[in-house]
Amino acid sequence: MPDTANRTQFILLRGGPRHLERLHPHLGDDPERIAVRHLNGYEHYEATGEYACAGDQELPIFGWIYQTKIAE
Template identity: 35%
Template sequence: MPRLVVVLLRGGPDDLPRVMEAPVDEVGHRMSFPRGNGYEHFEFSEEYEDFDGRPAPVYRWSYRTAIAE
């Protein structure tokens, strides 16, 4: 089972969660999360914030794409 890490999301639609867990192998410069009929894309801000006593990477919303059908 992949190890999960907490990532903090900033910006984007108001109904997005601001804290998510992501598999370690998916954490990188960019991350995408499915939402509705598309994906929300985030980029690593090169910043970390304290979350529950540990540093968590901060990702900022950059754009949205639709799922092609």
């Protein structure tokens, strides 16, 4: 069985801030939700169950659900 804990895969982000990179690296297993550090907070995304072609790969699409700020 391959070790996926240290394998980088790419996901596509849909929604959220316009200037955030849409192709996002993710390290580890296939999550249901991710948090992307952005400015002074986090942008939260959830797996949509959809996939999109990027080159020769099908990448999972994660849709934006909410934003949180880092407490000072």
